[in-house]
Amino acid sequence: MTINAQNRLLPDWFTRLRTRQTVLPRFQRFEAWGHANVTQMFNTILRRLPLGAVLILDIGNEEPFISRSIVGAPTVGERITEHLLDGQQRLTALWRGLHNNYEDRTYFLYFQKDEESGMPFFVDSIGRWKNSGDKAFRPFWANDPKDLWKRKMIPLDLCAPGDAANDRYKLWAKAAIEDSEEREAVAEVRSQVREIFTTFNLPYLSLPVTTSKDTALDVFIKMNTSAAPLSTYDIVVAQVEAAMGESLHELVGACRKVCPGLVAYYEPEELVLYASALLQEKPPTNATYLAKGFGKTLREHWDELLRGVERMVTFLEEERIFDAKRLPTDVIVPVLTALWAHAPQGLDAEGRARTILRKYLWRAFFSSRYEKSTNSRALTDFLELRALIAQVSAPLPKIFCDAEYPLPQSDELIAARWPTKKDRLGRAILALALHQGGLDLADGSVVSRTNLPKREYHHLFPDAHLIRLGVADSEIYRSLNCALVTWQTNRNISDKEPERYLAERLEGTPLGEAEVRQRLLSHLIPYEEMVAGDYQAFLKQRAELIQEKMFKLCQAGIADLSK
Template sequence: MTINAQNRLLPDWFARVRTRQTVLPRFQRFEAWGHGNVTQMFNTILRRLPLGAVLILEIGNEEPFISRPIVGAPTNGERITEHLLDGQQRLTALWRGLHNNYEDRTYFLYLKPDEDSGMPYFVDSIGRWKKPGDSETRPFWANDPLQLWSRRMIPLDLCAPGDEANDRYKAWAKIAIPDADEREAIGEIRAKVRETFATFNMPYLSLPVTTSKDTALDVFIKMNTSAAPLSTYDIVVAQVEAAMGQSLHELVGACREACPGIAAYYPPEDLVLYASALLQDKPPTNATYLAKGFGEALLAHWQELLLGVQRTVTFLEEERVFDAKRLPTDVVLPVLTALWARAPQGLDAEGRARTIMRKYLWRAFFSNRYEKSTNSRALSDYLELRAVIASTGAAQPAIFDEAQYPLPHTDELIAARWPTNKDRLGRAILALALHEGGLDLADGSTVSRANLPRREYHHLFPDAHLTRKGVPDSEIYRSLNCALVTWQTNRNISDKEPERYLAERLEGTPLGEAEVRQRLSSHLIPYDEMVADSYTDFLEKRAQLVREKMLKLCDNGIVA
């Protein structure tokens, strides 16, 4: 195979993009550059420095890959003659910046000295937005030629190659620069910038029409030189589309739409790879993802994978586990997805599967099963749990073995750290408390995904109160001293001792002590020890309550 190196000026690239002769293979990920990357690229061109070569695949009578146009380019045109394999970020930024079709940014030529390069001008951008009811994009001054020129700014699309930009610049300059002499002088500077873009050469390497799909894909993976390197997911996307002609991007997008809640727990792009590996009875590793045939198998079981995602989110919501911030370990997500993908549906068989998965979930939270070797253990647990769900005579999974993976005793629960520290046991305690309902201590509202963002981590024995009593921070910031309450409740309690703020709760509720006790019990919080203001007794009693509840869930899968 011969790779030919050739030159091509920017206007020629634009002509091919405009007529849809140059397109992207659809497996290319979407734009990854931020506006800082785009700005740097334009200033590099103004200094007449190279951007590097791009890579294209010549197309014969039939496209080897499904394609799409560059963002912002026409969707119809002439016969497609080449796929852009590497250089998407550069060519997309050039096209969009010089055609002003970014929705949220506009790029300008600033006729001011550039502190970094010493050039008499430079390119930068401003953010753009609309509010409901706006007919124009804000800030409004950026739409006014006079106000732009008062800031020495010229819209960059007026400096693009081509007669159309030339005509628009002349009309703009008549409004922006009333003085004819100044307008002529500025016109010469703008013409110099325009010439820089018009004569800019972006060379390319060309793979011939005879290049096989596999070879083109291999070259694409190895030669990708973008500022954001390809991830494993990007490579799998390419392999799936090359082999099957289907867009994994679109499938994952459909997954997000069908089950929007999954993004609160785990990136869907990663989840489909991990769970798919398990469904193929393979370890969730890069070696598995990049192996020949993985993409085809993923597509073959896509519908059951999607069902697994939907059922997993429903299951987690039923267990009152609502998001990644409060998830003790995320390894459970792909395992549960693979299990729910093939679990029985309806009646006693589904109920039995749910009980088994509930035991698994809470043992994964409270034991150290996933503190190392997570990939191999995830596969092992999936296979063993799948067998138990399918048959009552199957051997018990290793994660259910108390000798290998013991559950914590009360002293370990007492020592668990504040749950924001990403401490598995600390988060497990908080999750278990929310499992009971997590009623707010003042307004009585049940915790839910909808109101969770409005809840805060609250010290049941306020830190200032314990500090005054000489308790060190290491003992104050413990998971057993934490509850999620509304921000209003948190502010209201402030640094009050428990007896005082519980008395206020008694005054504020018509049902008195019974209702306050219920709200506390929904967090597994002991009422009497709180009222007695005994922090040591409180920790010990709450640890006992947590452990009792933990054992019911982990040993028998019992909800109440």
């Protein structure tokens, strides 16, 4: 079988997606990238770096597999000529980002220096949502050209290849930028960015029409599961073996035994590299890991790294963060590991360090600090927080700056998505609720690592109940409408109205209303609004309770569990 390698520019890919000549075999998984992946991809392209090749299967007169269009692309068109076997995430992100058809996200070109690459512009995104009764997406300023340009932002779809984007940009620029000379200068930069996209080459390998279904499936599986090349970790293992005559595999295995809770948060092999780079005051990148001497230094500082791991896991458990599944951002794990490796032990000095790290933890959850440039920001935060803990005279750590990384307002909390999604804010809200204890609504048990696997995501206002009231799915599946309860409680509540199942709880506990109130409060759930059955009032009041607790933790590091 011959596999042909060919070039194809982005506008040509878009033409084929628009006319539905290129589609996906239905057996492929659905769109999986989060917005951080999409942002990273666009900035890679702006730096004129490659994204790798994709794989297609040429189609003859009959499709070998049932097919579907990529998300956001037309579902009708010309005769299908190829199936995309590998590259779905990249092409979907390119299409949706440059056509502005994500439902909850808009991508922008920022006319600011990128702190990681040094480029004079970069791509980033903001969340979008609608509240009940809204005609336009929030935040409203993102709909106004003048407000956008005050922030030096241009909608990314205006930089897409094609005449249509050119025409839309001219109208937008006229509305956004009053000064003609400034408008001309901006147009020149925008043209440079558009040229990068227009000339971007995404090469592909093609399987011929004669390829059998079985062979095509076999190639697809191997393309997505093969791991033949040595990983970065494997190379560091070899460095340690050569320099110290010890097995890093055995050391990491011992770490798993000493601190079994670690695997709930992070892959130990990855954490060892990331945290060690921070301890060596180097960026956590492949270039650092593969540099001469990295493995040897890692081994020399192994004991302090292990100490950091143990204290980090204990700290997360104390904050009632129990696993990666509910972790708003995993960048905090290696940063905390490196910080706890050197933090004071005992008495007031440790108490002060814990307060600083608690403040850092919750700010990382509730701010956008780690939504881009995570490697460089992780190193910056480690160095700045380490100096603060050591009481060294140093500027305020960037992550504590409200102007650069503001905490979310009530509307943003209300709009946060269901926490099973990879949505930072949605998971942050759930984590904050569990921080209060997360008592089960029926049996009163406190949430713990042991009983967490037996808990389920429960709609406080059941979805069936809200559907009967005509509430849209987008408003039903909100983080503020979620609590983790036991599966027995979840089944018992079913689709009952809140006032009904709360009445059952009152009958079921000898302590009556005081006990039920306490159980709800342990999730930061307002009792009166639940009893009244007013969903919108409930969302607003719970957002206020969450926000009050968020400010205590993020601004002062106060671990008050009473409210």
